[in-house]
Amino acid sequence: MNGADSGARSTLALLKAAFALAWQASPWLLAARIGVALAGGLAPVAVAWLTKLLLDLLVDGGTTRAVVAVVLALAATTLVGALLPAVGNFVDAELSRRTQLAGRAQLYRAIGGFGGLGRFEDPDFQDRLQLAVSDGPATPAQVTSNGLTIAQSAVTIVGFVAALASMAPWMAVVVAVAAIPTVRAELTLSRARAAMMLQLGHAGRRELFYADLISSVTAAKEVRIYGLSDLFAVRMTTELRKINRGMRGLDLRELRMQAALTGIGAVVAGGGLVWAALSARSGRLGVGDIVVFAAATAGVQNLLASIIGHVARTHQALLIFTHFQQVVRAPADLAPLEGLPVLPVPPLRDAIELRDVWFRYGPSLPWILRGVNLTIRAGRATALVGLNGAGKSTIVKLLCRLYDPTRGAVLWDGVDLRRFPIEELRERLGAVFQDFMSYDLSAAENIGLGDVARLDDRSAIEATAERAGCHLTVEKLPRGYDTLLTRFFSPDEVLEGEVPSGVQLSGGQWQRLALARAFMRADRDLLILDEPSAGLDADAEHEVHTRLRELREGSTSVLISHRLSTVRDADTIAVLSGGVVTELGDHDTLLAAGGTYAGLFTLQASGYTASPDARAELHPSTGG
Structure with a gap:
């Protein structure tokens, strides 16, 4: 032709x-x-x-x-x-x-x-x-x-x-x-x-x-x-x-x-x-x-x-x-495994395993992960620690199946994630990302979007907001949970004496709403918290992590935080460097080992007591 x-x-x-x-x-x-x-x-x-x-x-x-x-x-x-x-x-x-x-x-x-x-x-x-x-x-x-x-x-x-x-x-x-x-x-x-x-x-x-x-x-x-x-x-x-x-x-x-x-x-x-x-x-x-x-x-x-x-x-x-x-007509960007039947997603019983996972964002781009082996035990809290670019957020994307590994596999109780329907898999996940969304919708909708099936369940939304520590903040808004959280749109009906525009929240207030949105799925198999307290002051951060510890109790969770004091209570801490897991253990074990984690933890702790000259020599950043 x-x-x-x-x-x-x-x-x-x-x-x-x-x-x-x-x-x-x-x-x-x-x-x-x-x-x-x-x-x-x-x-x-x-x-x-x-x-x-x-x-x-x-x-x-x-x-x-x-x-x-x-x-x-x-x-x-x-x-x-x-x-x-x-x-x-x-x-x-x-x-x-x-x-x-x-x-x-x-x-x-x-x-x-x-x-x-x-x-x-x-x-x-x-x-x-x-x-x-x-x-x-x-x-x-x-x-x-x-x-x-x-x-x-x-x-x-x-x-x-x-x-x-x-x-x-x-x-x-x-x-x-x-x-x-x-x-x-x-x-x-x-x-x-x-x-x-x-x-x-x-x-x-x-x-x-x-x-x-x-x-x-x-x-x-x-x-x-x-x-x-x-x-x-x-x-x-x-x-x-x-x-x-x-x-x-x-x-x-x-x-x-x-x-x-x-x-x-x-x-x-x-x-x-x-x-x-x-x-x-x-x-x-x-x-x-x-x-x-x-x-x-x-x-x-x-x-x-x-x-x-x-x-x-x-x-x-x-x-x-x-x-x-x-x-x-674009083909599916995440294809199931060829030659194998699609399976329903079972409740997580044992563990999620990253087995020899390699990943890069394109054939000509550098490797982000280089043969990562990591087991996330069911009912346990696993923290990911490392410098910027170590691959922490990439692992989160793989767990959510926003990408598939270039090589290797992510296994859910021994079954490759690619054998599960994507929508069904994500129904079993809850997540807060460091670049969370601020929706130009009402406060209730900003929380309820975490579980669309309960979007109109006001009692569930208010209970979740209470757990996330933002209920009182929302209650004080001009229309409470019905307040429009944006200045781009006006309410359909303006009440007498009311300013005809929505309300803009502070960064910390938005952070709490994002947490509440994730808490709508607190009963799911896996809770992912990628820098959940970024943008909060010290008191608010302490309160959020206290609530998160209560929320994570007995559930499977993955936590990323640049402040190591907030991950020290995790059951397992994985230290990533150069795209591989270099250290693995709980806080006390890693601190006693005197490796990268111990060095980073000591640097951050000394930042509260060391002189400015001493702190200037430290590089405590572990985000990204």
Whole structure:
């Protein structure tokens, strides 16, 4: 199969997918739109022929009955032709809304189906994903609308060319051949424009990145403190200029092509009209024939110009729709083990084991884990300790199956995690990450999202908040648990005397809500706490870890904390360095061994008593 055949098959497949989505959204609206397109395509040809018949009747002395019949038919056809665009616009708009809704649901269902983080951390896929999210859901409706408009114009052109062929076959051939370079030129321009959009995808993302930094609440403090607004504005403008340069070149290329094609069209139309006038003078054509010929040549040229634009827009929409389809049809990023049946996830009875686990984020990237062997006993607390980049958070991602090991395996009571359904596995996990989410939702929802099945169970949410130590804080909010925790949205109803905006919590308060969200799953098989007290003051941190100790009692937990005093009560402490476990034991054992853990613990402890000069020589960081 050559490239042209492959491209044609690909285009047909995309057209089929777009129309299938429109059909799924509303079969009757799509059928109505097809009917409007057919009627709209035939109406101009019918008007031209009826006008010809009327003129011929008037010139040749036709009967009054025949003249009236043709006039009524012409009036009805003209009326229908005038109404069809308005009907078409209404059907188009409603079909577009429904198709976009169906497309957006399909897209986000596919995105939600990505079980891991690999897709989201792949820059190339991110470019594709951005195009799919920003423009993809609208493209099926655009393809359908433009495609049917092209079909409508094609029906009219075929009718007019048939009319020309009945009078001068050679003229019909000339008009048809003259259309070929127009279509080819527009397809070439569409490919170039779509390729440029993909090529400039990185620049577009960077431009949006800097624009968001300048305008977002999240970055507002640092941007103003450090005076970064001008710097980011310059960088944003630089990326925008890069995009504009690429698009300007395409626009100039299109202008030159359009000028040449317009010249060809003018020559064809002008030559045809000269021939028609001479033929009428010699008696070979009648008055009605001249009208049809003029309508046909002008109509074909105008419709070709219209088709050019719609073909370009359809082709460009199809290329964007390609990204939409590639996201929607992307294979599973976390595949089950081949040749082995999928198993239900049993309650954890014995242990989770990392067996000779190697991991890196890409084939050309360095190894993060290098043959890690670690056993996390059921009902015990295991702490992970190490310097930044040692691989602690990566192990957490593997335990949550956000990634699969590059080599080796993570075993749940001896069974590889890849044999379990991802959703079912995660139902047995609870987690607080150091980069936890702050949802622009109510306080109750921010907690209840930890267990969607109990999202509306207010008593469970309040009890969990009590355990996390944030119940009183939430109770004091303007609307208690119903308070909207954001300034981006306003409450649906503003109470008398109430400020019409949500509430913004402090970092420590958000931390407690994130803990409460994890506590909604406190009864699960594995609780993961990745820097659970980051951002809290000393008193709050002590209180949180006291509650965590109570919560972890008798349950399986994995704890990461840069403050070693908070992990000393763990049953097992694993020290990671260079992607391997270098020390393993409880606090007393590791302290007595005098190794890395003992050194780090001593350094941190001395930070509370040593002089500033002595502390300056220490490097107690163990986060990350």
